[in-house]
Amino acid sequence: MNPLPGDLFARRLRQERERLGISQAELARRMAALLGTNVDSTAITRIEQQTRAVRLDEAVTAAEALGVPLITLLSDNYALKNEAEIQNQLAELALAEQEWERLRRKIHRITQTIQQLAADRGAFRSHALDVNPESASDYELDPQTQAALDASTRDVRNKPTGEVTDPGI
Known part of the structure; x- marks a missing residue:
């Protein structure tokens, strides 16, 4: 069975963040700067742990903050x-x-x-x-x-x- 897009996103978000060597707090700070609103680092933790669904604007902003196309965070083997x-x-x-x-x-x-x-x-x-x-x-x-x-x-x-x-x- 293929994983759901939210599951893939959570796993790929963590992989890309760790590949870049940035913390959840740093990712939250970058996303907050791009969104113009507060993003708490616990939100990143919960998204990566799949205890919180990611909103579309957060997904797009997370990809931008990581410097990757959004499809990279939604696909297992795109990269x-x-x-x-x-x-x-x-x-x-x-x-x-x-x-x-x-x-x-x-x-x-x-x-x-x-x-x-x-x-x-x-x-x-x-x-x-x-x-x-x-x-x-x-x-x-x-x-x-x-x-x-x-x-x-x-x-x-x-x-x-x-x-x-x-x-x-």
């Missing part, structure tokens, strides 16, 4: 589920960052290879012209390949240093 989800998301983020770094390094290697190949092509073309200007056109790439290579090297040359492209993930 645990929330913490577990945060940890799962942090782990997923770490994996995504590792993958992003791996792809960034791959992009960098490919870019360097394209730059080297373009430089080699230019040197080869220049050498072919020096050796035999009439046959230099025999060493030309087909127009489609030449256009793709020129576009790739132009993109690489125009990219500011250190800029990383989105690898599409």
